[in-house]
Amino acid sequence: MDNSKIKPENIIVMKVGPHSNMSLSEIIKTKQEEETIHGVHYWGYSGVLCQPKKAQEFCRWSLSVSNQAPRLILIETQSSYISNIGAINYFSSNGNDFEAFSGPVQLQGAQFAFVSRKLKKVENFALDDYLVVGGKNDGKPLSLHLRYRVNKSFARIKPCNFMDNKGDTVPQITVLEAELVYPYAIWLES
Incomplete structure (x- = not known):
């Protein structure tokens, strides 16, 4: 069986796009350099969504x-975000004890960061294959939650007997997947 075709059971989903005068493709390149x-x-x-303590618990x-x-x-996402906060130099895995990054990272205007590896492009990702975990939309399809200004969520795959082929796929835009490690x-500090 081709494991690359298996959908992950649980996900943290986040909208990403141009940031701090960088295109998404430029940001992806910096993330690949960071991983090296x-x-x-x-x-x-x-x-307020998916803060580190809640993300670690999930x-x-x-x-x-x-x-x-x-x-x-x-x-x-096609919306752009211009950051007026300087580069981030310190991180904490518990919100209290901060240490310096051991090398350069591309993090600007952020309070937190997900820690991941093995970034890859995903084809035919369907928001409706997942249900929201937690908050006021718990149990609702991800497509009904991830709208407007909502840009992050915890989610789990729908049980097989509820799956359908009419999912809200997003083929025209870039969808990436990475392993959370x-x-x-983490919490960030400049």
């Missing part, structure tokens, strides 16, 4: 129920 240096790459984010839950950490799914999400 650090063995992992960092996807910065801010906001990852531990996923490991306990499926013996796998969730995958990070990055869905291209311990500590899964």
Whole structure:
């Protein structure tokens, strides 16, 4: 069986796009360079959804129920974001004890970052194959949650008996997948 065609059971999904005067393709290149240096790459984010403590809890839950950490799914958005916050130099895996990155990272204007590796493009990703985990939209299809200004979510694959082929696929835009690795999400400081 081709494991590359198997959909991950649990995911953390986030919209990504142009940021700090860089195109998405330029950002992807910097993430590949980070992985060469650090063995992992960092996807910065801010906001109230999927903060590191909750992300770490979701990852531990996923490991306990499926013996796998969730995958990070990055869905291209056309909206741009210009950061006025300088480069990030420090990180913490617990929110208290910060240390310097051992080499350069491309993180600007972010409070947090997902820690991942093995970034690859995904074909025919369907939002409707997943249900939201947690919050007021718990159990709803991901496509009904990931709209407008909502740009991140925890999700799990629908049970097989609820799957259909009418999923809301996103073939015209870039969808990327990466393995989340311990500590899964970190706090950032400039």
